[in-house]
Amino acid sequence: MSGRRVEDWLWVTGRGLYCEPGGFYVDPTAAVDRAVITHGHADHARPGHQAVLATAETLAIMGVRYGDSAWVTKQSLGYGETLRVGEVAVRLMPAGHVLGSAQAVLEWRGSRVVVSGDYKRRRDPTCPLFEPVPCDVFITEATFGLPVFRHPPADQEVAKVLSSIAAFPERPHLIGAYALGKAQRVLALLREAGYERPIYLHGALMRLTDLYRDFGLAFGELRPVAGVGREELRGAIILAPPSALSDRWSRRLAEPVTAMASGWMRVRQRARQRGVELPLVISDHADWDELTTTLAEVGAPEVWVTHGNEEALVHQASAAGFRARALSLIGRGESEQEEPVDAPLEPPLESPA
Ligand SMILES: [Zn+2]
Ligand SMILES: [Zn+2]
Numbered sequence: 001m002s003g004r005r006v007e008d009w010l011w012v013t014g015r016g017l018y019c020e021p022g023g024f025y026v027d028p029t030a031a032v033d034r035a036v037i038t039h040g041h042a043d044h045a046r047p048g049h050q051a052v053l054a055t056a057e058t059l060a061i062m063g064v065r066y067g068d069s070a071w072v073t074k075q076s077l078g079y080g081e082t083l084r085v086g087e088v089a090v091r092l093m094p095a096g097h098v099l100g101s102a103q104a105v106l107e108w109r110g111s112r113v114v115v116s117g118d119y120k121r122r123r124d125p126t127c128p129l130f131e132p133v134p135c136d137v138f139i140t141e142a143t144f145g146l147p148v149f150r151h152p153p154a155d156q157e158v159a160k161v162l163s164s165i166a167a168f169p170e171r172p173h174l175i176g177a178y179a180l181g182k183a184q185r186v187l188a189l190l191r192e193a194g195y196e197r198p199i200y201l202h203g204a205l206m207r208l209t210d211l212y213r214d215f216g217l218a219f220g221e222l223r224p225v226a227g228v229g230r231e232e233l234r235g236a237i238i239l240a241p242p243s244a245l246s247d248r249w250s251r252r253l254a255e256p257v258t259a260m261a262s263g264w265m266r267v268r269q270r271a272r273q274r275g276v277e278l279p280l281v282i283s284d285h286a287d288w289d290e291l292t293t294t295l296a297e298v299g300a301p302e303v304w305v306t307h308g309n310e311e312a313l314v315h316q317a318s319a320a321g322f323r324a325r326a327l328s329l330i331g332r333g334e335s336e337q338e339e340p341v342d343a344p345l346e347p348p349l350e351s352p353a
Contacts, residue, residue, distance in 0.1 A: 022088030038117025039101035057100025095119040096130035098181030121290040125188035138300035145309035176242035176260035200225040202240035
């Protein structure tokens with residue numbers, strides 16, 4: 001161990017977490033010279049950086065979202081590979097959050113920091129499992145960092161959709177799901193549950209779902225919902241981004257059952273506010289038990305908490321004997337959404353009728 005403290009070489013700036021001996025930022029909130037990006041969600045992956053280092057999957061996601069403005073130069077790093085950036089050894093390890101999501105493992109002069117990015121510990125057919133990496137400082141998210149958040153098994157939530165279809169075979173089932181990660185996970189879970197009919201997709205979900213397919217994931221038969229008539233959609237499953245649940249086109253569906261897949265569906269009031277009849281508690285973030293278990297497994301004497309309910313987890317970690325502090329990253333954590341509204345991804349509204 002070096003005598004230096006980690007906060008002497010890694011700290012929060014107005015543009016996000018900066019690693020001085022490496023000369024790079026992790027998930028910077030504004031355009032920078034050098035960025036290491038943990039995953040493709042818009043609050044972590046911003047456009048306009050000079051040089052970007054990420055997994056090939058994350059680079060592909062950024063390319064789809066930002067096109068030419070994604071970066072000037074890019075470099076991919078596979079899971080488990082190490083690259084020297086400045087004086088720092090950088091390694092990316094699976095975070096289990098969405099396709100390509102990684103924890104950034106940073107090593108300098110004998111001390112190791114893990115920046116988790118967003119993560120979960122549950123199996124997800126669309127990305128490899130989170131791997132705990134022992135370290136000196138673990139920087140954890142805390143989106144669902146309150147004891148009230150305990151996510152049920154995802155297959156149990158998906159089974160609710162199938163029993164609702166059995167109960168209401170005439171009604172279309174419209175499921176709100178974020179365009180990156182959640183939509184594809186729900187598709188994969190529906191297929192695992194044995195649902196074999198075509199699934200209909202809102203236009204805003206097509207490009208990223210195609211990208212998942214490019215990386216070898218199969219989702220069975222998918223059809224664009226645009227241009228499909230009412231009759232065909234009776235009893236069908238339709239996936240749309242949450243922002244489209246109350247769009248004009250969805251009102252043309254004949255008596256849809258409106259569902260939404262989100263960890264926030266644990267809060268009944270949020271489901272009611274969105275007019276969600278069938279809340280599905282399916283989250284790509286760690287719940288309270290996963291957060292506390294992960295701290296124990298990683299075993300870092302020091303924990304920095306960001307991105308959500310920081311105080312509760314800091315309190316819990318301190319009580320468990322960790323040196324814990326909240327790390328306030330600008331531009332994160334205040335949103336109620338798992339993924340911020342992503343304007344460039346929304347195409348013009350389409351009518352299925
Ligand atoms: Zn994320
Ligand atoms: Zn995030």
